[in-house]
Amino acid sequence: MPYTESGVSMLVLAENESESKIEWVFLKPLTKELWFATVIFFLFTALVIWIIEHPRNMEYQGSNTRQLSTALYFAFSTLTFSHGQIIKSPLSKIVVVIWCFVVLVLVQSYTASFSSILTVKRFQPSVTDLDQLLKNGDYVGYQEGSFVNSFLTRRGFSERRLRSYTKKQEYAEALRKGSKNGGVSAIVDEIPYLTAIVSDPHYQKEFQMLKRIYKTPGFGFVFPPGFPLVHNLSTAMLDVTSGDEGSHMETKWFGAEAVFPSNAIPNTDSAPLTLKSFSGLFIITGCISTLMLMIRFSMSILANYTQIRDSDVQSPDVGGRNDAHEESNQAQNSMGGIVADIHLHEVRIDSSQDIHGSVERADGEEPRPIQNGPVPANSTQTV
Missing domain, CATH: 1.10.287 (Helix Hairpins)
Structure with a gap:
């Protein structure tokens, strides 16, 4: 029975977002x-x-x-x-x-x-998966002599893009340099080795391990074939790993903040809306x-149509009023002509008086001068 879970994961440089924009x-x-x-x-x-x-x-x-x-x-x-x-x-x-x-x-x-x-x-991984590394053409590190080399080759990485290291100090230095400065963008190794680096106080919060990308059976003890204590050791190992004692031992050796495969996932912000x-x-x-907006335009068009219709209905009345006004003016002109004729006739009658201001009487009597002064109330004057 394995005494610890295993698998292959990536170790990347944690990018502090507070230093960015x-x-x-x-x-x-x-x-x-x-x-x-x-x-x-x-x-x-x-x-x-x-x-x-x-x-x-x-x-x-x-x-x-x-x-x-x-x-x-x-x-x-x-x-x-x-x-x-x-x-x-x-x-x-x-x-x-x-x-x-x-x-x-x-x-x-x-x-x-x-x-x-x-x-x-605010700590974010600089790399999220192997496909990103392969697409960018970055350099990748691994432990010398590990089967990880063949694993990366099968995933499409060329040998010239792979760099091997033997110590965790070399891991840290390569990650700090980066691919552009002679280092690597990520370290691919088995989880127990990466856990030891992450839990080291010298590299605390500087590196981050991502989730497991390949599963392996785990780490166990090796004994000669037919060793009589294999069964007893396997049973005792299962009792330790399945209970709380195994968790306490891992906390004591690797620290409480050590990142294990069960929760080694990228620490990213919530997705944007x-x-x-x-x-x-x-x-x-x-x-x-x-x-x-369509209702507003419809109301405007309806109002304009109603205004045009009302003006068409009122136009005949206006014409009738104009004709009546013209007929009234003609009637007034006719009446004015009649009155002018009457005044002209009166003027002609007055012109029959002689230069002495006298007129002939209708009964043939002698004419008499017309009085210029007031006429007595008991007298009459015939014209």
């Missing part, structure tokens, strides 16, 4: 596609709000710069829910309610992912915004 870590919770889609929908929502509110809302009128800044400020202010009450149309309110729900989900998801990234361990996770929300807000 950590100032851009706030971009990691979302993928590039999701960032791009979020910005596009912010601009689309601003455009929809502006189109709906522009005709009647004074806040969205004025110079082009003022209209643009107002629409963009309102759309991006929904990110922090600090937008003011500068919308009046019910269509705009529907768009804003749906968009604020999408923003709420995005903000909460971003906050959770960002918190996870900031709270996990993808566009696929929020595609349904974007489809909903896009459809609602487009529908409200």
